[in-house]
Amino acid sequence: MIQRLFRLAHKKSPWILTYNAGGCNGCDIxxxxxxNPRYDIERFGILQQASPRHADILICTGPVTIKTRPYxxxxxxxxxxxxxxxxxxxxxxxxxxxxxAYNVLGGIDQVIPVDLYLPGCPCRPEAIFNAxxxxxxxx
Amino acid sequence: xxxxxxxxxxxxxxxxxPISLKVEVEGENITHVxxxxxxxxxxxxxxxxxxxxxxxxxxxxxxxxxxxHVHTTTYCQGVEQLAGIEVPxxxxxxxxxxxxxxxxxSHLLWLGIVGRNIGQEAMFxxxxxxxxxxxxxxxxFSGGRVSHQANTIGGVRFDxxxxxxxxxxxxxxELESKVVALRNIVEHSESFISRTAGMGVMNRDDxxxxxxxxxxxxxxxxxxxxxxxxxYSVYPELxxxxxxxxxxxxWARAMVRVEExxxxxxxxHHIINKLPGGAVSVKAPRRVPVGEVISRTEAPRGEVVYYxxxxxxxxxxxxxxxxxxxxxxxxxxxxxxxxxIADMTVIISGADLCIACADR
Amino acid sequence: xxxxxxxxxxxxxxxGLVFQFAGAMVFEWIYRVSIASLEGRIGPxxxxxxxxxxxxxxxxxxxxxxxxxxxxxxxPVFSMACVFTAGMYVPFAGTVFDxxxxxxxxxxxxxxxxxxxxxxxxxxTGGSYSLIGANRSLLQxxxxxxxxxxxxAGPAFMAGSWSIIVIKDYQSQFLSxxxxxxxxxxxxxxxxxxxxKRNPFDIPKAKSEIVAGPLTETSGESLALWHLTLQVQALxxxxxxxxxxxxxxxxxALVNFLFFLGKAVAVxxxxxxxxxxxxxxxxxxxxxxxxxxxxxxxxxxxxVLVIVKGLA
Ligand code: SF4
Numbered sequence: 001m002i003q004r005l006f007r008l009a010h011k012k013s014p015w016i017l018t019y020n021a022g023g024c025n026g027c028d029i030x031x032x033x034x035x036n037p038r039y040d041i042e043r044f045g046i047l048q049q050a051s052p053r054h055a056d057i058l059i060c061t062g063p064v065t066i067k068t069r070p071y072x073x074x075x076x077x078x079x080x081x082x083x084x085x086x087x088x089x090x091x092x093x094x095x096x097x098x099x100x101a102y103n104v105l106g107g108i109d110q111v112i113p114v115d116l117y118l119p120g121c122p123c124r125p126e127a128i129f130n131a132x133x134x135x136x137x138x139x
Numbered sequence: 140x141x142x143x144x145x146x147x148x149x150x151x152x153x154x155x156x157p158i159s160l161k162v163e164v165e166g167e168n169i170t171h172v173x174x175x176x177x178x179x180x181x182x183x184x185x186x187x188x189x190x191x192x193x194x195x196x197x198x199x200x201x202x203x204x205x206x207x208h209v210h211t212t213t214y215c216q217g218v219e220q221l222a223g224i225e226v227p228x229x230x231x232x233x234x235x236x237x238x239x240x241x242x243x244x245s246h247l248l249w250l251g252i253v254g255r256n257i258g259q260e261a262m263f264x265x266x267x268x269x270x271x272x273x274x275x276x277x278x279x280f281s282g283g284r285v286s287h288q289a290n291t292i293g294g295v296r297f298d299x300x301x302x303x304x305x306x307x308x309x310x311x312x313e314l315e316s317k318v319v320a321l322r323n324i325v326e327h328s329e330s331f332i333s334r335t336a337g338m339g340v341m342n343r344d345d346x347x348x349x350x351x352x353x354x355x356x357x358x359x360x361x362x363x364x365x366x367x368x369x370x371y372s373v374y375p376e377l378x379x380x381x382x383x384x385x386x387x388x389x390w391a392r393a394m395v396r397v398e399e400x401x402x403x404x405x406x407x408h409h410i411i412n413k414l415p416g417g418a419v420s421v422k423a424p425r426r427v428p429v430g431e432v433i434s435r436t437e438a439p440r441g442e443v444v445y446y447x448x449x450x451x452x453x454x455x456x457x458x459x460x461x462x463x464x465x466x467x468x469x470x471x472x473x474x475x476x477x478x479x480i481a482d483m484t485v486i487i488s489g490a491d492l493c494i495a496c497a498d499r
Numbered sequence: 500x501x502x503x504x505x506x507x508x509x510x511x512x513x514x515g516l517v518f519q520f521a522g523a524m525v526f527e528w529i530y531r532v533s534i535a536s537l538e539g540r541i542g543p544x545x546x547x548x549x550x551x552x553x554x555x556x557x558x559x560x561x562x563x564x565x566x567x568x569x570x571x572x573x574x575p576v577f578s579m580a581c582v583f584t585a586g587m588y589v590p591f592a593g594t595v596f597d598x599x600x601x602x603x604x605x606x607x608x609x610x611x612x613x614x615x616x617x618x619x620x621x622x623x624t625g626g627s628y629s630l631i632g633a634n635r636s637l638l639q640x641x642x643x644x645x646x647x648x649x650x651x652a653g654p655a656f657m658a659g660s661w662s663i664i665v666i667k668d669y670q671s672q673f674l675s676x677x678x679x680x681x682x683x684x685x686x687x688x689x690x691x692x693x694x695x696k697r698n699p700f701d702i703p704k705a706k707s708e709i710v711a712g713p714l715t716e717t718s719g720e721s722l723a724l725w726h727l728t729l730q731v732q733a734l735x736x737x738x739x740x741x742x743x744x745x746x747x748x749x750x751x752a753l754v755n756f757l758f759f760l761g762k763a764v765a766v767x768x769x770x771x772x773x774x775x776x777x778x779x780x781x782x783x784x785x786x787x788x789x790x791x792x793x794x795x796x797x798x799x800x801x802x803v804l805v806i807v808k809g810l811a
Contacts, residue, residue, distance in 0.1 A: 009553035012546070020156050022179040024495045026204025026285040028156065029248060036251075036267035037539040042531075045547050050710045051628075052150070053561070053718035056554070068157060068178050075150055080559035080718045097201055100189065101182040122204060122285045145627040151710070164631070167782060258698055258705065258779025264538040330699070330778040480631065480709065481702075481781040 010056070010082070011136050013045045017055035017079070021072050021108060023062020023098075026122035027089040031059060033125050041129060052078035057135065058112075059128075063091045063098050064105045076112040085114045086135055088128055090121040097121065145480075154487075156494035158468070167479045172472045180498040184458055191453045192218060192427055193292055202460065203496040204285050205248065208241045209438040210496075211290040214458070216371065217434030217447040218292050222427045229417045230294035231373045236410045237281070237289050238436070239403040243273045243314070245439035246354075246396040246403075249491045250321065253393065256488040257334045262324065269317040276307045294420025304411045315404050322397045325390075335390040339474055339486035342387055349470040352463040353441025355490060358395045359387035365437035372436075376413070379406050389489035396491075425453055440464060440491055462496035510587070519586045523730035524548040526737065526767055533771035548730065552723050560719030563625055570623035571717065575724035578616035582731045585609035589738045590664050591759070598664045603655055603743075606663065607648065610735060613728050614640045614694065617703070620725070621713030632712025635782055636696070636703035642789025643693030643700075649797035650687040653680050653804050654743045663742050671748035679807065682800040684744040686793050691736045692770060693785070695729060699777035702785060737766045 020028050034041040035048065049055045052075050064072060076085070087108045090096035095106040108114055115138075118131040147160040157178035163171040183202055187195045199214045200207045212234055219226055247270040254262025274284045281287035281297045289295050299307070325331060346356045356363065364381040366374045382398040384391040431448040441463025450456040467490045475483055509515055527548040535542025562571055585606045588598065614636060621633025655661050657679070658669035693700040704712035714725055741762045749755045780788065 006553060006557040009550045009557065012550040013554040015551075017150075019150050020179070022157075022181060024201040024204040024207070025156055025493070026201070026207065029204055030285060033267060033271075035263075036271065037264055038268060038271045040535070040540040040542075042535060042543050043541050045543055045550060050151075051715045053716060054711065054714075054722065056558075062179070063181065065179060065181055067180065071150065071157070071178075078561075080561050082558070091201075097198055098181045098183070098186070101186045103180050103182040121201075122283075124284065143627045143630060145631065145709075166634075167631075254778075258701065259777070260534075260698070261538050261775045262778075264540065268539060330776070333784070334778045334781070479781065479783070481705070481779075 007139065010139055013047075014056050014132065014136055015047045015049045015054055016057045016059050016132070017049050017052055017075070018059045018061070019072065019075055021060055021062045021068045021092065022065035022104070023089055023091050025061075027061040027092075027120075030122050030125050031061065031088060031128055034129060039125050039129065041132075044133075046132065053080060055079050056083060057132070058083065058085045059132075060085060060087050060108045060114075061089045061092050063095045064108060064111050065103050066105060067103075069105060069111055072108070072111050082139075084116075084135055084139075085112060086116045086118065086131055087114050088118050088120075088123050088131070090119045093117045093119050147483075154492075154494075156492075158492070158494050160471070160487075162475070162480075162483070164480060167481070169475050169478055169480070169483060172475045174468060174471055176468060176494065177498055179495050183499045184460060187455055187458045189454065191425070192455060193423065195455060195458070196291060197288065199458075200286050200288065200290075202499055203462075203493055205245050205493055206241060206438045206440065206443075206496065207286050208237045208289060209436055209443055210460075212238060212372075213434045213436045213443050213445045214447070215290045215292050216436070217432045217445050218427060218455075219423075220434065221430050221432045221447060221449055222292075222424060224293050224421060224423060226294055227418045227421060228373070228415045229298075230419045232410055232414050233280075233295045233297065233299070233419060234290060235372050235374065235377075236407060237277070237287060237295075239406045239410070240273055240277050240280075242403045242439045243400050243407075244270055244277065246400045247273070247318075247321075249396060249488075250325070250393065253335075253389075253485070253488050254331075256484045257331070259331065262331070265317075265324075266321060269314060269321065272310050272314045272317070276310050279303060279307060291420060291423075293423035294418070296420070298419045304414065308408060308411055311404055311407055315401070318397065318400050318404065322394075322401070325393050325397050331393075332390060334485060335393060335489065336386075336388055338389040338478075338482050339489055340386075340388045341470070341474070345470070350466040351441070351470065352466065353438070354392055354395045354399065355467060356441070357382060358384045358391035360385040365435060365442050369435060373410075377406055377409055379409075389485055392489050392491075426451060427455075438463065440493055440496070460499060462493070462499075464493045464497040467492065468497060514587055514589075514591055516583065518591075519583060519731050519734065520727070523727065523734045524552070526734050526763075527730045529764055529767050530733070530771050533768045534775055537771065537775045552727060555723035555726065556720055558719040560721060562718075563716055565625040566716060567623040571620065571721060574616045574620045574623065575717075575721045575728060578613035579724050579728045579731070581609045581612040581616075582728055582735060586731060586735045586738075588663070589735055590667060590742055591738060598662050601661045603651065603661045603663050603666070606735075606739060607651060610694065610732060610739075611640070611644060613732055614644075616728075617696075617713050617725075620717065624713070624716040626716045628709040628711070628715040629713050632703045632709050632715065635709075636713060638782055639693055639696070639700065639702055639785060642786045643690040643793070646686050646789060646793035646797045647690035647694065649794065649801060650683045650690065651739075651743060653683040653797075653801055654746075656801070657804055657808060663739070667742045667746035667748070670746035680744065680800050680804060682796050683804075684740070686797045686800070687740055687744070688766070688769070689788075689793060691740065692773065693789075694736060695733050695770075697733075697770065698774040699779050700785060701779060702782050705779055733767075733770075737763050737770075740766060 159175040161173035251263040251266035444461040446459040448457040532542035621629040658666040
């Protein structure tokens with residue numbers, strides 16, 4: 001019973017933390033756009049948090065560059081479990097358009113485990129929202 | 140009081156993108172700033188050389204998500220000049236239209252971010268809500284909200300019908316009234332002024348010393364706008380005002396940006412009214428003759444310069460990009476000296492950084 | 500025996516834990532929704548604060564190595580206990596658990612304990628954001644506590660008693676005190692915002708400056724308790740203001756209950772309005788506001804009350 005309640009709470013109150021690991025900020029601004037009155041994602045209890053310790057879902061955009069790699073790892077470690085990672089944007093999934101660039105390691109999954117990939121360059125806010133919902137439903 | 144080093148970034152709420160500022164504070168005041176950039180350096184300039192002239196366009200668009208169209212415009216403009224392509228008038232008009240739409244989008248985005256960083260969440264909400272209108276216009280034209288894929292060498296890839304432009308004009312008119320409301324907030328809101336006026340003041344000498352560009356320079360009394368002073372594309376045929384202010388603080392930068400947004404809306408109306416008929420693109424040759432060219436445009440954040448060299452092949456031999464954010468970053472260590480942490484966030488966000496542009 | 504049973508029930512349900520917990524959740528929701536609707540949004544559903552709380556409770560509680568685990572765990576519990584105790588002594592729609600001469604002073608002191616705990620939490624968990632946030636919260640504490648006390652002393656002086664229930668009953672004979680002491684009410688309201696660390700005085704936890712202030716390194720259960728503490732503190736603070744300044748009692752239990760609730764909700768919405776309308780002040784400004792505006796205003800108000808009482 002209590003377990004069920006907790007699981008419900010996890011679904012109803014996902015707090016997100018965003019991190020740009022090295023993409024163009026196309027996906028980031030669409031992500032931020034989710035909070036504006038047109039999409040108003042707070043309706044579903046989703047809040048953007050500033051500290052990794054308060055977050056449940058890490059949303060990453062962009063491919064991992066050599067320089068951001070250690071930081072990404074550290075941020076991931078700082079999030080208290082249960083934690084989930086959502087990758088937004090083609091370049092975060094596989095490296096995308098930057099795949100062959102010399103300073104790019106590839107997708108986010110080269111560094112930290114990923115729960116859900118959302119391709120698109122850039123992803124529309126609706127798509128991002130749908131991805132978050134899908135991730136929540138899987139919990 | 141004891142010294143503390145606080146790491147701002149690479150993950151920090153005031154930054155949309157990663158840079159790292161190691162800020163040494165004494166109590167509330169900053170005594171030293173150690174700036175690190177390069178977190179989003181991907182090596183685009185090198186990657187471009189492995190692609191052919193046309194393939195490079197989508198990649199260059201992804202240098203930066205906010206001013207994506209300006210980057211491709213600058214690139215295409217340079218290549219067209221190098222290859223001697225005569226671009227149809229209609230294409231140039233449409234290209235410029237997109238540039239101005241993007242300026243509106245970028246400035247409103249910035250206004251929202253500043254509002255958020257000074258703790259006025261409502262400002263963020265209003266600015267971003269209104270920004271959705273211009274996103275709609277851009278989407279209706281090109282099919283993309285952020286990346287438009289609108290440019291190609293030899294023209295543009297979208298051809299709006301009269302019905303579409305009329306719809307866009309209606310949205311723009313609606314937007315105009317909203318931007319007027321936002322301007323009133325920026326101009327008169329006591330609490331906004333008290334947080335931004337007198338922050339991060341730079342005079343003309345500072346601007347020159349660091350080579351700052353765009354709205355930041357214009358807010359400090361530097362009367363320079365590439366669109367008027369080195370006109371490219373169809374700007375000579377359009378009339379608009381260049382907004383200049385003398386105060387040089389964050390508030391002046393905000394005013395310049397809001398007024399520029401109004402100007403851009405006017406330009407858009409102007410372009411749509413004047414839009415000539417005809418083709419929107421011509422076929423570009425596969426190879427570009429040997430030579431080099433410098434192409435300059437006025438992006439929302441200032442002047443973007445591309446240096447393009449061709450060795451006669453199917454690939455560019457060198458594409459060098461210079462963006463306006465880098466000099467702004469360089470000015471931070473001095474600018475942030477002695478200010479408090481609260482003011483630091485205002486100054487950083489007031490500069491309108493675009494790290495993806497700066498790092499590439 | 501029956502006394503003990505009653506006491507336990509009161510502590511557990513009304514006006515104890517359950518009641519205050521539920522009230523805090525509902526009021527937090529009202530706050531968030533009023534902000535959202537002012538910003539042109541819809542806002543979270545009614546169960547949102549509860550879900551947030553449950554989720555945080557069930558999350559892992561990690562702390563950096565440098566943190567003092569004991570202090571970091573005990574501080575939120577202690578602070579929470581203080582606000583809950585304070586809540587027992589603030590009348591809700593005329594009913595109160597217990598009252599004695601001087602309970603107003605006790606409530607005010609208990610309400611300010613969490614601020615101290617908040618400050619200590621910053622030092623206990625370590626991390627540079629937390630330290631700066633802690634220092635800021637202490638500075639803030641000194642600038643709002645004095646005006647708050649002076650403002651609250653006004654009604655006590657008028658009623659000639661330091662007991663909340665007496666002050667409230669005093670008002671039901673005449674008008675609500677807010678008409679006599681509008682400045683005092685305003686000062687107390689502003690100071691309350693400072694106490695609750697809400698926008699525009701969310702300086703100790705300014706998101707865009709120092710991430711989350713003293714709570715940056717706190718996670719899981721402790722964070723949940725901290726949020727709950729602040730929410731209950733908001734509830735009790737609002738009830739206190741309503742009792743002291745808007746205390747007119749209406750005939751009929753139900754009518755009175757509805758009026759009380761309405762007033763409390765109105766105060767909460769007013770807080771939301773202020774938070775939307777103003778940008779965050781800087782810490783230097785806050786001390787200025789506290790000592791150069793609020794303190795003189797509240798003293799002036801006190802003077803007015805003294806004169807009025809002298810005349811009457
Ligand atoms: S997926 Fe595309 S739009 Fe998104 S960050 Fe990567 S390059 Fe930019």
